[in-house]
Amino acid sequence: xxxxxxxxxxxxxxxxxxxxxxxxxxxxxxxxxxxxxxxxxxxxxxxxxxxxxxxxxxxxxxxxxxxxxxxxxxxxxxxxxxxxxxxxxxxxxxxxxxxxxxxxxxxxxxxxxxxx
Amino acid sequence: xxxxxxxxxxxxxxxxxxxxxxxxxxxxxxxxxxxxxxxxxxxxxxxxxxxxxxxxxxxxxxxxxxxxxxxxxxxxxxxxxxxxxxxxxxxxxxxxxxxxxxxxxxxxxxxxxxxxxxxxxxxxxxxxxxxxxxxxxxxxxxxxxxxxxxxxxxxxxxxxxxxxxxxxxxxxxxxxxxxxxxxxxxxxxxxxxxxxxxxxxxxxxxxxxxxxxxxxxxxxxxxxxxxxxxxxxxxxxxxxxxxxxxxxxxxxxxxxxxxxxxxxxxxxxxxxxxxxxxxxxxxxxxxxxxxxxxxxxxxxxxxxxxxxxxxxxxxxxxxxxxxxxxxxxxxxxxxxxxxxxxxxxxxxxxxxxxxxxxxxxxxxxxxxxxxxxxxxxxxxxxxxxxxxxxxxxxxxxxxxxxxxxxxxx
Numbered sequence: 001x002x003x004x005x006x007x008x009x010x011x012x013x014x015x016x017x018x019x020x021x022x023x024x025x026x027x028x029x030x031x032x033x034x035x036x037x038x039x040x041x042x043x044x045x046x047x048x049x050x051x052x053x054x055x056x057x058x059x060x061x062x063x064x065x066x067x068x069x070x071x072x073x074x075x076x077x078x079x080x081x082x083x084x085x086x087x088x089x090x091x092x093x094x095x096x097x098x099x100x101x102x103x104x105x106x107x108x109x110x111x112x113x114x115x116x
Numbered sequence: 117x118x119x120x121x122x123x124x125x126x127x128x129x130x131x132x133x134x135x136x137x138x139x140x141x142x143x144x145x146x147x148x149x150x151x152x153x154x155x156x157x158x159x160x161x162x163x164x165x166x167x168x169x170x171x172x173x174x175x176x177x178x179x180x181x182x183x184x185x186x187x188x189x190x191x192x193x194x195x196x197x198x199x200x201x202x203x204x205x206x207x208x209x210x211x212x213x214x215x216x217x218x219x220x221x222x223x224x225x226x227x228x229x230x231x232x233x234x235x236x237x238x239x240x241x242x243x244x245x246x247x248x249x250x251x252x253x254x255x256x257x258x259x260x261x262x263x264x265x266x267x268x269x270x271x272x273x274x275x276x277x278x279x280x281x282x283x284x285x286x287x288x289x290x291x292x293x294x295x296x297x298x299x300x301x302x303x304x305x306x307x308x309x310x311x312x313x314x315x316x317x318x319x320x321x322x323x324x325x326x327x328x329x330x331x332x333x334x335x336x337x338x339x340x341x342x343x344x345x346x347x348x349x350x351x352x353x354x355x356x357x358x359x360x361x362x363x364x365x366x367x368x369x370x371x372x373x374x375x376x377x378x379x380x381x382x383x384x385x386x387x388x389x390x391x392x393x394x395x396x397x398x399x400x401x402x403x404x405x406x407x408x409x410x411x412x413x414x415x416x417x418x419x420x421x422x423x424x425x426x427x428x429x430x431x432x433x434x435x436x437x438x439x440x441x442x443x444x445x446x447x448x449x450x451x452x453x454x455x456x457x458x459x460x461x462x463x464x465x466x467x468x469x470x471x472x473x474x475x476x477x478x479x480x481x482x483x484x485x486x487x488x489x490x491x492x493x494x495x496x497x498x499x500x501x502x503x504x505x506x507x508x509x510x511x512x513x514x515x516x517x518x519x520x521x522x523x524x525x
Contacts, residue, residue: 028516029516032504035501036474091259091264094260099505101509104509105509
């Protein structure tokens, strides 16, 4: 069963990516987490995303395209990346989600992938 | 909050488990007893502000809950035949007497940890029925979705009713095995709290207080059982060091670097007394041994040194009884301290690779031991694995600092 772990990060956390004092700890934690997923053989895929300021939102209505600077939703925590994992059940997925660094700094959301 | 609301809440907290256990045992139906008690608590909140808090709030709640159960049963067709019995129950037991109603909590604990109940549901069921915790809070402590936890609890309660699991304290012959399951479930509740090193946020704080409270209930109800005392001693020893696990800045401090002056002496003293009492029975068990290991660590507060050789021996005895992955890694850690990093590394090598692959403490220890031996590349891999498997940000930061120090040296 595949699940997607959505990594929600606060602005402070996103800033840690490039902060000289904090970036080693930040990337170290995510590299270690990603490696642990790989070593456990549950990693299907995923990506880290550029921060929300790089986001552009597009809507198409009445045949007109509306392009807007910024993310779709203006919330305190923003999507910073995602992992797709293959595990037997939700409990296992939640176990992995709680090891994700953002679980203690922002939030992680677990969604079962729709089976098609 | 009004006085009546406070009184209702206080009565609920103090006697929820006793009331529920009594009702569930009488009606053989945990779910319906819960609903009735919940309704009675709501009724108390509505009634008491007008009428004043009754002299014996528990008796009031019990009578009110029982009426609801009887009414509910009258409405269901199946129960029509049992009407005579119901009337009997209503007028019969305890209602107007001054006698306190019998404590059925122990029977309820044995039902919750019955072998016919899914092992994963036992601890949550205990927390919900004996302590009245809600499913969302329990789900959060056990890292499962709230809806999953609710469903699981509903399922096991239906099983208790449909399979007619007896609300009884097991025969002496069966007692040790059955008590083991009860104690395991309490320890599991404690463990979910212990893992939360940060623990500052009350929302996320684990179930340690609840587990200790349950441990005390079992010791009170079964004073002759050494393992019940052993478990309580174990939890108190660990709890005595809770604050010492963080420094002032919230950084994680491993046991070996903790200042014994920051440990709670009253808790250590209570734990030592419990353990001494338990030892008099002359039947060592898993929890007594684990408590004895913690006791040996606690001796550092007195002697200034940990007796690592004794700790190795205690782990050896524990492994004979319960070769869990935690005990195996704990044994290896003690070996590394008592007999050197080389011996510790060999003990770690001997463990089953599949068993430890996702066990964070194994990788943290492996990193520490191989680092001490100067096997830097191996230590770095182990640190990375331990960091990746950590749930706790303080532990993650501690390991990252150690790994950085290793690269720096």
